[in-house]
Amino acid sequence: MITTAKEKNVNNFTKGPAEEIRFTKMHGIGNDYIYIDCMESMPDRLPELAREMSDRHMGVGGDGIVLICPSEIADFRMRMFNSDGSEARMCGNASRCIAKYVHDHNLSHNNPINLETLSGIKVLSLNMAGDNVKSVTVDMGEPSLNKDDIPVVNDDGERCMIEKSVVTPYGEYNVTAVSMGNPHGVIFVDNLEDIPFENLGPYMENHPIWRDRANIEFAQVLSSGVIKMRVWERGTGETLACGTGACATLVASAITGRTGRMATLKLRGGDLDIEWMVDGHVMMTGAATEVFQGVYRRQC
Numbered sequence: 001m002i003t004t005a006k007e008k009n010v011n012n013f014t015k016g017p018a019e020e021i022r023f024t025k026m027h028g029i030g031n032d033y034i035y036i037d038c039m040e041s042m043p044d045r046l047p048e049l050a051r052e053m054s055d056r057h058m059g060v061g062g063d064g065i066v067l068i069c070p071s072e073i074a075d076f077r078m079r080m081f082n083s084d085g086s087e088a089r090m091c092g093n094a095s096r097c098i099a100k101y102v103h104d105h106n107l108s109h110n111n112p113i114n115l116e117t118l119s120g121i122k123v124l125s126l127n128m129a130g131d132n133v134k135s136v137t138v139d140m141g142e143p144s145l146n147k148d149d150i151p152v153v154n155d156d157g158e159r160c161m162i163e164k165s166v167v168t169p170y171g172e173y174n175v176t177a178v179s180m181g182n183p184h185g186v187i188f189v190d191n192l193e194d195i196p197f198e199n200l201g202p203y204m205e206n207h208p209i210w211r212d213r214a215n216i217e218f219a220q221v222l223s224s225g226v227i228k229m230r231v232w233e234r235g236t237g238e239t240l241a242c243g244t245g246a247c248a249t250l251v252a253s254a255i256t257g258r259t260g261r262m263a264t265l266k267l268r269g270g271d272l273d274i275e276w277m278v279d280g281h282v283m284m285t286g287a288a289t290e291v292f293q294g295v296y297r298r299q300c
Helices: 046-054 092-104 197-205 243-255
Strands: 018-028 031-037 064-069 076-082 113-117 120-129 132-139 164-168 171-179 183-188 215-223 226-233 237-239 262-267 270-276 282-286 289-299
Touching: 018 046, 018 092, 031 092, 046 064, 046 076, 046 289, 064 092, 076 092, 092 113, 092 120, 092 132, 092 243, 092 282, 092 289, 164 197, 171 197, 171 243, 183 243, 197 215, 197 226, 197 237, 215 243, 226 243, 243 262, 243 270, 243 282
Parallel strands: 031 064, 076 113, 183 215, 226 262
Antiparallel strands: 018 031, 018 289, 064 076, 113 120, 120 132, 132 282, 164 171, 171 183, 215 226, 226 237, 262 270, 270 282
16 A cells, blocks of 8 residues: 555554554665654564565565654664664664655754764765755764774784685685774675675674674775675675665775775665765765655554
């Protein structure tokens, strides 16, 4: 059942033989989530709901669910759950979509918008073309290379993990660990087409060097200002895009001398422009798209 904009003020949750949950499907260059307006109330059993709704055959389909909630310290608060039901700390693509959602659905016309996440408050700047949100720039904060922040199992006493050699059943790869509020392992390769992505991705996500798994980025530097990448997201698998992963990849590329501090990251779903500013903050700019609205009927 598809809803229209005229119905947006109707309560998002209706109890009965089945709980009806109104949602909006959105994506940030292909990284698709199911967005639920929780400004008045919130559904329960969220990990279970994420698994149900994210199923691409039996549910709505998506990389997870994103809840837009009230905040006591910012304009809005984001909670998000991956398709496996695990709660994520932050997602750059989802934060851009939230900025577009609250503007288009008349929840706020602030610009910028402050968004509370489990990784701190993120500042979202809307780049407008008339009344339309053309793109969103997110201040992703400062990256950390400290193993304790990522976190990485520190078995060698080193403070950072940069180009650490890791032997896998699929070959030996150098890994750089970066936190963008969530854990990332960046691996540079000569050619993305030559790696056993479907096997290496989950193997590295669950490698014992990580204390709680990690997002894994495979990157091929095309020039000093262009990086092509694929991402295996923790708790989801391959996604068409990952904002925090693109930021982590740019940071890893800069500190290893492969590029400067600004580049276009080419992901399977589209491009993100990333700049690591002199003040240490990473700025990410990209599109956000609303696909459709609907009602999900959940059996009580």
